[in-house]
Amino acid sequence: xxxxxxxxxxxxxxxxxxxxxxxxxxxxxxxxxxxxxxxxxxxxxxxxxxxxxxxxxxxxxxxxxxxxxxxxxxxxxxxxxxxxxxxxxxxxxxxxxxxxxxxxxxxxxxxxxxxxxxxxxxxxxxxxxxxxxxxxxxxxxxxxxxxxxxxxxxxxxxxxxxxxxxxxxxxxxxxxxxxxxxxxxxxxxxxxxxxxxxxxxxxxxxxxxxxxxxxxxxxxxxxxxxxxxxxxxxxxxxxxxxxxxxxxxxxxxxxxxxxxxxxxxxxxxxxxxxxxxxxxxxxxxxxxxxxxxxxxxxxxxxxxxxxxxxxxxxxxxxxxxxxxxxxxxxxxxxxxxxxxxxxxxxxxxxxxxxxxxxxxxxxxxxxxxxxxxx
Amino acid sequence: xxxxxxxxxxxxxxxxxxxxxxxxxxxxxxxxxxxxxxxxxxxxxxxxxxxxxxxxxxxxxxxxxxxxxxxxxxxxxxxxxxxxxxxxxxxxxxxxxxxxxxxxxxxxxxxxxxxxxxxxxxxxxxxxxxxxxxxxxxxxxxxxxxxxxxxxxxxxxxxxxxxxxxxxxxxxxxxxxxxxxxxxxxxxxxxxxxxxxxxxxxxxxxxxxxxxxxxxxxxxxxxxxxxxxxxxxxxxxxxxxxxxxxxxxxxxxxxxxxxxxxxxxxxxxxxxxxxx
Ligand SMILES: Nc1ncnc2c1ncn2[C@@H]1O[C@H](COP(=O)(O)OP(=O)(O)O)[C@@H](O)[C@H]1O
Ligand SMILES: [Mg+2]
Numbered sequence: 001x002x003x004x005x006x007x008x009x010x011x012x013x014x015x016x017x018x019x020x021x022x023x024x025x026x027x028x029x030x031x032x033x034x035x036x037x038x039x040x041x042x043x044x045x046x047x048x049x050x051x052x053x054x055x056x057x058x059x060x061x062x063x064x065x066x067x068x069x070x071x072x073x074x075x076x077x078x079x080x081x082x083x084x085x086x087x088x089x090x091x092x093x094x095x096x097x098x099x100x101x102x103x104x105x106x107x108x109x110x111x112x113x114x115x116x117x118x119x120x121x122x123x124x125x126x127x128x129x130x131x132x133x134x135x136x137x138x139x140x141x142x143x144x145x146x147x148x149x150x151x152x153x154x155x156x157x158x159x160x161x162x163x164x165x166x167x168x169x170x171x172x173x174x175x176x177x178x179x180x181x182x183x184x185x186x187x188x189x190x191x192x193x194x195x196x197x198x199x200x201x202x203x204x205x206x207x208x209x210x211x212x213x214x215x216x217x218x219x220x221x222x223x224x225x226x227x228x229x230x231x232x233x234x235x236x237x238x239x240x241x242x243x244x245x246x247x248x249x250x251x252x253x254x255x256x257x258x259x260x261x262x263x264x265x266x267x268x269x270x271x272x273x274x275x276x277x278x279x280x281x282x283x284x285x286x287x288x289x290x291x292x293x294x295x296x297x298x299x300x301x302x303x304x305x306x307x308x309x310x311x312x313x314x315x316x317x318x319x320x321x322x323x324x325x326x327x328x329x330x331x332x333x334x335x336x337x338x339x340x341x342x343x344x345x346x347x348x349x350x351x352x353x354x355x356x357x358x359x360x361x362x363x364x365x366x367x368x369x370x371x372x373x374x
Numbered sequence: 375x376x377x378x379x380x381x382x383x384x385x386x387x388x389x390x391x392x393x394x395x396x397x398x399x400x401x402x403x404x405x406x407x408x409x410x411x412x413x414x415x416x417x418x419x420x421x422x423x424x425x426x427x428x429x430x431x432x433x434x435x436x437x438x439x440x441x442x443x444x445x446x447x448x449x450x451x452x453x454x455x456x457x458x459x460x461x462x463x464x465x466x467x468x469x470x471x472x473x474x475x476x477x478x479x480x481x482x483x484x485x486x487x488x489x490x491x492x493x494x495x496x497x498x499x500x501x502x503x504x505x506x507x508x509x510x511x512x513x514x515x516x517x518x519x520x521x522x523x524x525x526x527x528x529x530x531x532x533x534x535x536x537x538x539x540x541x542x543x544x545x546x547x548x549x550x551x552x553x554x555x556x557x558x559x560x561x562x563x564x565x566x567x568x569x570x571x572x573x574x575x576x577x578x579x580x581x582x583x584x585x586x587x588x589x590x591x592x593x594x595x596x597x598x599x600x601x602x603x604x605x606x607x608x609x610x611x612x613x614x615x616x617x618x619x620x621x622x623x624x625x626x627x628x629x630x631x632x633x634x635x636x637x638x639x640x641x642x643x644x645x646x647x648x649x650x
Binding site: 082095 | 465552553554555557558559562566571
């Protein structure tokens with residue numbers, strides 16, 4: 001372990017900002033990554049993920065804010081002394097050096113003894129299951145193998161923090177899923193603090209301890225995969241990750257026993273919330289399609305919210321069916337149903353769409369959070 | 375039929391205007407001549423004459439010296455320019471590129487006379503030096519080999535920039551960043567990644583500048599004088615002033631052979647590059 005006590009956060013960003021001309025690429029980012037933690041920056045292309053990584057790495061100087069690595073301010077630490085392992089989107093393997101030489105580079109810069117370098121390079125290549133390919137040049141390796149060399153090269157220097165910038169986006173789907181679990185496993189085994197950048201929600205959801213959802217240079221929400229998916233703080237988060245139904249709603253009375261009644265465009269609803277909602281707040285009720293279930297009219301379970309809907313279309317997706325609905329107010333909604341064989345629902349049918357009090361989440365319309373009263 | 379025609383026309387053109395004159399040149403260099411008229415007598419005398427006279431040998435050596443200096447200067451000056459132009463994310467990038475290539479807009483003659491205007495005995499540089507009382511009398515900067523090198527370097531710089539930009543465009547800027555993240559300082563990272571990876575561009579740019587410089591006529595003719603003859607100006611002297619076509623042809627052959635050797639070197643370098 002480099003300087004900095006184990007108790008310090010591996011990375012701490014405070015008010016980090018970067019502008020390019022008139023354009024703000026990163027606006028006041030606050031983020032802490034604990035030792036051993038895997039944090040993902042998730043956001044659409046151009047939202048400032050790479051710029052953030054480049055500031056952490058020292059390739060770009062921030063306009064404002066502070067960066068601490070292992071508790072130590074790094075503003076005056078040049079990039080080659082920051083002790084970071086970086087995996088680039090294009091891997092950035094040295095094309096004129098073979099796999100072993102690529103991996104050895106960081107150790108040679110640290111002026112280690114030849115024998116130690118050889119031993120550590122061999123270990124690192126074995127760790128990423130590339131033993132035997134050490135003499136291959138990058139061009140003689142497959143995409144997945146290059147990816148592994150890049151990982152080995154970044155990890156062999158035992159960095160305090162690992163930065164990965166969309167490392168899987170150049171791989172085909174199957175390999176991507178394989179590398180996903182491989183990177184996760186490796187990261188857990190080594191216990192190395194990691195910042196992973198992606199625009200792919202599946203990667204973020206499956207790999208991360210915590211996800212920071214970014215939009216236009218800001219962190220819109222930060223939390224576990226479950227937080228982000230089930231309790232989105234904004235419409236952007238709710239719609240960027242997975243798909244969701246959004247229904248206009250307002251509180252319709254005081255809560256009782258943790259249950260809050262709402263009046264929505266599709267009919268009355270009941271939610272379970274641990275905090276009261278501000279009276280009269282304009283809300284958007286977010287309901288994931290897989291939580292919205294269909295049942296013949298009048299047969300929804302007691303205590304659930306049931307809305308009358310009309311079935312507009314059924315799309316066959318193999319393992320499941322995507323059912324297009326129209327709500328009471330005429331707005332569209334989507335429900336997912338397991339494909340259990342019988343095609344019970346046909347366009348034109350009228351039914352009830354229902355969900356439990358825990359299956360919907362209120363978002364304050366036009367803003368963040370759940371509209372909870374202060 | 376049409377494909378053959380497509381090849382035949384340019385091939386015929388090359389044959390008539392490139393191969394044939396060079397064959398005549400080659401044969402003239404091996405014949406004795408009386409005045410402008412080559413006789414039928416075979417001889418190597420033209421080449422021995424060239425190699426046994428100090429002024430001719432000097433001109434050949436000077437020409438190669440100029441080629442080496444221009445090649446090296448073009449690469450050294452063009453590399454940083456090309457590097458900045460390729461790596462900058464500034465929105466002025468295209469303006470900068472246009473500026474770097476703007477010398478191409480003026481003809482070589484105009485550009486070369488520009489240097490003459492600056493550096494001749496009564497030129498701008500001498501007047502400035504005297505006005506500032508840095509020198510009492512005008513400096514003789516022209517004609518000289520140095521000013522020929524300056525003129526040629528200036529004329530060939532844009533080609534160097536273009537060649538090196540092509541090479542640099544093929545090298546991801548992330549390579550240097552990767553090297554830096556692994557603990558290499560900026561220069562070290564550059565030397566370990568971008569520099570070796572652009573070596574073919576460096577060699578190509580050098581050979582291009584070298585080849586054009588040793589066969590350039592206008593610049594050494596305008597900025598040079600009798601004491602700074604190069605192969606090209608000497609050939610002109612043989613042909614047009616001394617009316618000795620055989621000697622001129624022999625020197626032409628020497629120049630041509632140098633250029634061909636160069637071409638083969640280039641091909642060899644790029645072959646080796648392709649194999650690795
Ligand atoms: N060097 C630069 N000069 C000007 N604008 C830049 C530069 N780098 C990034 N940007 C802009 O900043 C924004 C964020 O870019 P980036 O961090 O690369 O996004 P991401 O990695 O999330 O796709 C983008 O709009 C991009 O165009
Ligand atoms: Mg990016």
